[in-house]
Amino acid sequence: MADKKQTKKVTNEKIEQLSQDFEDGTDKFLTTNQGLRINDNQNSLKDGERGATLLEDFIMREKITHFDHERIPERIVHARGAGAHGYFQVYKSMTKYTKAGFLQDPSKKTPVFVRFSTVAGFRGSTDLARDVRGFAVKFYTEEGNYDLVGNNIPVFFIQDAIKFPDLIHSVKPEPHNEIPQAASAHDTFWDFTSLMPESMHMIMWVMSDRAIPRSFRMMEGFGVNTFRFINKEGKAHFVKFHWKPLLGVHSVAWNEAQKISGFDADFHRRDLWEAIENGAYPEWEFGVQIVPEKDEHKFDFDLLDATKIIPEELVPVQRIGKMVLNRNPDNFFAETEQVAFCPSHIVPGIDFSNDPLLQGRLFSYLDTQILRLGGPNFHEIPINRPLAPLDNNQRDSRMRQMINKGRVSYEPNSLAGGCPFQAMIKDGGLHTFEERIDGRKIRVRSDSFRDHFTQAALFYNSQAEYEKTHIVNALSFELGKVEVDAIRSRMVYILKQIDDSLAQRVADNLGIEIPAKLDSPINHSYPADANPKNYESKPKKTGGLKKDAALSMANTIKDTIKTRQIAFLVADGFNAADVKAMKAALEKEGATAKIIGLKSNSAKSANGEKMKVDHALRTVASVLFDAVYIPDGEKSAKALTDEPDAIEFVNEAFRHCKAIAASGAGVDFIKNETYAGRAKDDKAVILSENGAKTAAKDFINAIAQHRNWDRETARKVPA
16 A cells, blocks of 8 residues: 555656646647647748648648637737728729739729728727838729738748747737737747847838838838739739838837827827828829749849848839828728728739748638638628629628528529629639649748848848937837847847847947857757857848838938928917918918917917917827927917926927927027027027018928938937
8 A cells, every 4th residue: 555655656746747847848849739749830831842832731720720719809910900991093004914903994993991000919009009000901893802911011020921820929918917018029029039030121120110100191001922913815923012102101209109109099090080081181102013923033032032022223113003092981890990801802913922921811811800700701791892793602601691592502503594603714704823833742941031131131221320220229129128138149149140230239238248159049949040050141232232222211202291290389479470471381381280378278369369279288299290380479488488398398399300490589488498499500490580481491391301310419319
């Protein structure tokens, strides 16, 4: 009996030790949900190294299906969004390249619905998180709905869709405490990223000002993946899709974004809604980069690699049409929340490439919509209904609205006269591009996907000096939030492979040394690219390029102030003539003047005239506006001098490099009370002793430049 008790004790101790080993991660293998050990968790199953992803890949399907169904009804990614209706109109027929009907007739307007979004946060998170922005467009064409589902950044973190659940799990709030919300500045994200050097190009974009746009209306959109155009002769061209905003590409400062989140977490939503309500319809030009099939391999990067761009210096973007958003949704839930986008929703003339990220998206989006919207009938929700006739043999399931008559629900049939019939190609039937496939069934990454640093370096080197500083500051902030020393060290080592000075500046800010070498971060099963030797490849020159002007926002449109919000700081005793003159000049150029008073309702001018106040100073901050104007009026200027919030309002605008103007007694307020008054030769501080009319022209030009980023280095004012 004693021996049996001893044996039981030993057995229990062994079980406890094994359990502890499992908990410590010292004896674990990656498995499917059925316990099957996984040999390769980095690559989907493909027909050859660069071939199409196979439906047979049950590991990828299980992994993505589980991910798609993790939460309902909120979107797992892109949960927070805003949408609008509008139209698209092509400039000229694209028949040479594609038979897509909506790209043929310049006189035809195709209805669209667009949804903008952030990726990481929940529905209740802030608009101003440092994050990728979704840019999804649903075209209601006569040939069926076409969904162009993209982002405001042209590349992505990963090359193969099998890694998408891992990426999003790493960037979401950490599961043990669900902190932080809508932020990548935490250990799990940077742990994952530091082990995935393919993410480095995307990291440069996300740490740049592109990740904190001024407005949805002032950001670019990209299709991200490589698609195909197919013409009537069946000839194919590779194509990359772009949306170019006619207001230019502009951002906010990081410090400003944090404050906007406190004052108005709906800043981007409100901006889009109000612009459309005010008739200032957002506009983008639709652009394409077209590459003949014969040129597929002429670049020193792979067209199928979603972590790469085609530099515009090598293949210019052809602007082929324009999209205008001119109507807000009638009901947010019914339209913006229930709209369902799927990259697999195409029309004849547009087809897919073998991009392994795109191949996984074709499966994942449909699976997600079925879960979110209650079943496969989500296409019957009004916002998702095609304008093209719909007729097939699908029946029943949840939320069915269509009432099908008759007894035939199969094809072929004779009882319904064979109807509905298959469409011939000449009748607009979809004909999949006939691509030769003769590869081996294999899980592997093509060697042409292995260069992870060249385009990251191209992006960084293309930035203006202030943009480089913002990237350094963003990386320093994010990695400064990381608690594990090894992750920070790994990241600065990777940054050194992109640019020595970038890595050194970040390391100095973190107070750490750049490691001389990188030790193997994990056990024998780590991804091939996490091998230290794969981090040590200095960038090449993409097509001989050192820089690409299109990659820097410093080169964007700077000739308009349309829709810009200008704050007029006033108190009783202001000069009404000055206010009216400046307001008229700004509104003539399409800007909006907002009167900010010390009190609500109205302010009284020096001649006794009452003027309606748009906002009381206590309810707003300079971060909600693009520029600040202080009018003449001795009594008004004196009241502003006695109001600390007014001084802070101007100082904060100055810190964020915005245009500031003043006239008459307003000049004395600026000179005596604010940082702007001490600035010399600052081209965005316009002070006029002679009234508003004298200052207006220079003020308008300064606003059009968006920001005077030179102020950061001249005044050592961090943005």
